[in-house]
Amino acid sequence: MARLIVMGGGVSGHTAATFARKWLGDEHEVVVVTPNSQWNWIPSNIWVGVGQLAKEDVVFSLAPVYEKAGIDFKQAKAVSIHPHGNKESDKEYITIEYTGQDKEGQTEVIEYDYLINATGPKLNFDATPGLGNGKGHLGEHTVSVCTADHAVHASLELNQIFEKAKKGERQKILVGTGHGMCTCQGAAFEYIFNIEHEANKAGVRDMLDIKWISNESFMGDFGMGGLHMKVGGYVVSSKLFAESLFAERDVPWIIGAHVNKVEAGKVSYELLDGTMGEEEFDFAMLIPPFAGVGLKAYDKEGADITSNIFAPNGFMKVDAKYDAGAYENWKASDWPRTYQNPDHSNMFACGIAFAPPHLISKPASSVNGTPINPTPPRTGMPAGIIGKAVAHSVCDLINKGKEAHLHEASMAEMGAACVASAGKGLTSGTAAAMTVYPVVPDFEKYPGTGRDTDYTFGEIGLAGHWIKHILHHMFIYKAKLKPGWTLIPE
């Protein structure tokens, strides 16, 4: 009998746990440790944030799904990893602290044979003074759409802004990134366009000044160093594509910006050229920077070995090349393939939880030395594919023995399909449908753009919206493990 523990039941961990359960015999155990009772299809939080969907439309309870599947569900957060056991035993274990199941605050030790870390990001609001509340949560001055509850709050606040606009009060809306080292610009991008779309529908667009603020050094960087895509027979930069979408909607931008302070109705920021600025707002949605969730690791004697297992940003070290050095030396092959921890062959990380070897975008810092560059995105599709590959590896190690070949899923050999909503509506909605292949550019294989331009494209239209809509239903269906769920690709 072997026990696999999956820490984190989000996009990547849920994929890993459900496939592992399907591939492992009943004699083996799959345990999921995750703090929320509900699974959230995060991409649709955007529509919750503009009042087009309710929270209930984007979440479902995990317990019945896991019970039916035969997965042991612990509503708890993982606290520490003990990969060498302790003084009494060599057996590996983790400690957890319950957040539900009527055991709130209780701690427990669970031994494991294999461990998958899929704990995703810590939403590090406190990295920017005023963006957080000083206790690790969202502060009082801005809103967020990163969780379903945040999105509900954002929608209520936005509604008030629309009401004021209807009464003839001009309102300022600011959307973007709340720190120089943020990722996930795509989510903010979707949110600003959905606000614009809803404002038009509500007849208040003329009363709103909507502005974008981002740490990208150019529009359309998206943390991937931008992309070149085939449009109308030309290969064009995502810069032109993104700028065009903003100009069309009369949304000006501040880019290369590190937001360094948030106060009531005002952000302060530093730009790449070193200048400092301020921007006022009545409503702001600023994405926080991401960090690892703060798991600790200890050796047999109880000594802290967190820095051996985790990178300084809190993400878990895997089989990546972390010493590539300067940008000029970066290669596609620096990116991990198996996501196995180099020191512990029974430990893996998938989704946002693994430590990338370096940025994808060209590093940049202001003339004052402040780093201002997007960190690498790990969107839903790569998170799912990596989760599945890691589960496959663990199952083979259990079923075939320790010499089994590990499955590979490098982000430098994997594409991503992204559909960025620009407004909801079955006949009036639009979305930018994009594919990028590979996610991490490979300049040895594609010396010009780093990517295969036959498979890197983007276009905006109603078709994209329909796809986004279908994806919403399809992925929730898949995550609920309804009949045929394995046929739906990640």
Added chain:
Amino acid sequence: MKQEEKNFEKHNQFTLTMIPGGFAKKMRTCLLFQAFRFAVINIKMLVVVSKSH
């Protein structure tokens, strides 16, 4: 005034980009054309998905 004239002059950031004209915008929500694009985009996405697994 044409939409593109209005937008290009709204902000000096907008002058160096491209703005869709009336026809391009109409095609974005034209049901027949979008049904065709829906099929094309899906096929393209499926190819990318299959290359990634």
